[in-house]
Amino acid sequence: MAEPVARKSEIADGATKRVDVGGQSVLLCNVEGEIFAIEDVCTHDGGPLDEGELMGDRIMCPRHGAFFDVKSGAALTLPAIVPVQTYKVRTAGDDIFVEV
Amino acid sequence: MATELKEQVSPLTAEALVEDYRYGFHDPENYVFKSAKGLNEEIVAKISSMKGEPDWMRAFRLKALELFHAKPMPAWADTAALSEIDLSNIHYFVKSTEKTEQSWDDVPDDIKRTFDRLGIPEAERKFLSGVSAQYESEVVYHSVIEDLEKDGVIFCDMDTALREYPDIVRKYMATVIPPGDNKFAALNSAVWSGGSFVYVPPGIEVKMPLQAYFRINTENMGQFERTLIIADKGSKVHYIEGCTAPQFSTSSLHSAVVELIAMEGARIRYTTIQNWYRNIFNLVTKRAVAHKNATVEWVDGNIGSRLTMKYPAIYLIGEGARGEILSAAFAGEGQHQDAGAKVIHAAPNTTSVVTNKSVSAHGGKTTYRGLVEIHAGATGAKTRVKCDALIMDDKSSSDTKPTMKIHEQQSTVEHEASVSKIGEEQLFYAMSRGLSEADATALIVNGFFDFFVKELPMEYAVELNRLIKMEMEGAVG
Numbered sequence: 001m002a003e004p005v006a007r008k009s010e011i012a013d014g015a016t017k018r019v020d021v022g023g024q025s026v027l028l029c030n031v032e033g034e035i036f037a038i039e040d041v042c043t044h045d046g047g048p049l050d051e052g053e054l055m056g057d058r059i060m061c062p063r064h065g066a067f068f069d070v071k072s073g074a075a076l077t078l079p080a081i082v083p084v085q086t087y088k089v090r091t092a093g094d095d096i097f098v099e100v
Numbered sequence: 101m102a103t104e105l106k107e108q109v110s111p112l113t114a115e116a117l118v119e120d121y122r123y124g125f126h127d128p129e130n131y132v133f134k135s136a137k138g139l140n141e142e143i144v145a146k147i148s149s150m151k152g153e154p155d156w157m158r159a160f161r162l163k164a165l166e167l168f169h170a171k172p173m174p175a176w177a178d179t180a181a182l183s184e185i186d187l188s189n190i191h192y193f194v195k196s197t198e199k200t201e202q203s204w205d206d207v208p209d210d211i212k213r214t215f216d217r218l219g220i221p222e223a224e225r226k227f228l229s230g231v232s233a234q235y236e237s238e239v240v241y242h243s244v245i246e247d248l249e250k251d252g253v254i255f256c257d258m259d260t261a262l263r264e265y266p267d268i269v270r271k272y273m274a275t276v277i278p279p280g281d282n283k284f285a286a287l288n289s290a291v292w293s294g295g296s297f298v299y300v301p302p303g304i305e306v307k308m309p310l311q312a313y314f315r316i317n318t319e320n321m322g323q324f325e326r327t328l329i330i331a332d333k334g335s336k337v338h339y340i341e342g343c344t345a346p347q348f349s350t351s352s353l354h355s356a357v358v359e360l361i362a363m364e365g366a367r368i369r370y371t372t373i374q375n376w377y378r379n380i381f382n383l384v385t386k387r388a389v390a391h392k393n394a395t396v397e398w399v400d401g402n403i404g405s406r407l408t409m410k411y412p413a414i415y416l417i418g419e420g421a422r423g424e425i426l427s428a429a430f431a432g433e434g435q436h437q438d439a440g441a442k443v444i445h446a447a448p449n450t451t452s453v454v455t456n457k458s459v460s461a462h463g464g465k466t467t468y469r470g471l472v473e474i475h476a477g478a479t480g481a482k483t484r485v486k487c488d489a490l491i492m493d494d495k496s497s498s499d500t501k502p503t504m505k506i507h508e509q510q511s512t513v514e515h516e517a518s519v520s521k522i523g524e525e526q527l528f529y530a531m532s533r534g535l536s537e538a539d540a541t542a543l544i545v546n547g548f549f550d551f552f553v554k555e556l557p558m559e560y561a562v563e564l565n566r567l568i569k570m571e572m573e574g575a576v577g
Contacts, residue, residue: 060278062280064282065167065281065285065286076275077278079281079444
């Protein structure tokens with residue numbers, strides 16, 4: 001039985017939370033009450049995205065401003081070209097589960 | 101409140117502006133407005149409301165302002181020169197009808213002498229020095245515009261594009277250079293004004309180069325231009341901006357953003373010649389994206405300015421895309437040309453050529469700063485980088501800082517760099533043929549830049565050759 005990685009009540013709408021799932025850094029993003037999970041790495045420079053701002057369903061890398069769609073992982077603007085890895089999220093009550 | 105935000109160049113007209121045209125100034129082009137020095141949310145919001153922009157653009161500008169304040173100055177650059185910029189002592193927005201209402205008497209004598217020697221026509225001199233609104237080319241302009249419109253080509257300034265083609269602007273603007281890319285891209289995103297917008301429909305070849313000169317617009321030579329060029333599938337366009345004659349400006353910071361999008365099979369060539377007056381900081385972000393089998397070429401010449409930081413970039417994201425960056429820089433006394441090129445190979449069988457040549461003289465400094473990156477999986481990618489620096493005397497210097505990040509074994513990378521001093525023997529030989537030392541030096545430097553000059557339209561090439569000769573004599577403003 002998988003352990004929950006975080007609680008939904010910890011992540012406000014429009015906020016993010018970085019968690020470790022099996023050695024993998026995962027960023028949980030609350031988009032209007034729904035949780036999405038992406039790898040916490042900007043595909044442009046390899047740095048983390050967790051200090052980036054979530055605007056709706058897009059997250060902006062804090063270093064060079066590349067935008068990613070947190071639902072599909074798509075790189076929406078340069079300087080990122082490669083999509084960011086997305087993960088399947090399941091919630092049960094307040095618990096969040098991520099498949100890595 | 102509004103009166104705190106600006107300096108009233110003309111009390112009546114400025115008042116009319118904030119009082120909703122109480123004094124009967126119905127034509128919004130009839131005022132002169134200069135924002136107060138420095139930058140804050142109110143000024144940015146004011147710029148947006150004066151332009152009558154949609155809410156999303158206002159939000160975009162305000163977010164960009166936040167990023168501008170949050171981002172540090174680039175620590176890797178010429179920090180001594182950058183520290184001379186007093187960001188709080190700049191008017192970030194100037195709006196007028198008849199250009200900046202500058203007087204010909206205010207134009208420095210050395211610039212006037214340069215115009216004389218270059219043989220620049222009277223009307224063009226006034227345009228270049230900001231005295232008159234535009235280069236007198238209306239007749240040519242109208243016939244060009246008619247031809248373009250028949251083919252569905254859109255060519256206008258960015259403010260007009262935002263009003264008339266908001267959907268295209270919203271879809272593509274800032275997708276190549278997002279506001280958070282760097283401090284000066286953020287600044288431009290917050291306060292941009294003017295710049296060109298070009299859209300070429302699929303399969304259309306624009307035969308005549310589009311020149312910024314042709315835009316009948318009062319904000320042609322703004323400090324914070326924003327240019328967006330989109331060449332749809334299989335189309336072709338050549339855009340030219342700038343000029344070889346020195347551009348005088350009372351504002352010391354110029355920070356443009358240029359975004360090029362070449363769709364599948366399209367071709368864009370972007371030619372720039374800039375010769376800023378020696379007080380100007382020219383901090384520009386230029387980037388292109390090339391889709392499958394598309395070609396992008398930057399031809400970029402930099403003369404003058406106090407400090408230029410400009411690294412035209414091409415992201416080759418579609419298979420078979422091709423990029424070429426050809427740049428030339430000349431740094432004279434008290435000047436630093438920090439220029440280079442960036443190419444990112446992100447797809448198989450992409451090719452690129454980077455050629456950079458720089459000359460430093462009379463104590464000037466040139467830096468080549470370049471990046472070539474080949475992503476894993478970009479098999480068959482080929483790149484050739486060549487940068488040559490010529491140093492004219494003991495007071496001048498040059499640095500070469502190339503970076504190569506190669507993540508794909510099956511790719512070909514060539515890099516060649518040279519730094520040389522002007523050869524005594526070459527000079528001696530030329531002078532033994534009866535040339536003066538200045539003529540001989542100019543001949544050698546012109547030969548060094550020949551690869552670049554021959555890519556320019558004739559009138560630019562002729563002027564550039566003359567200008568180099570004058571630079572060698574140390575006679576340019």
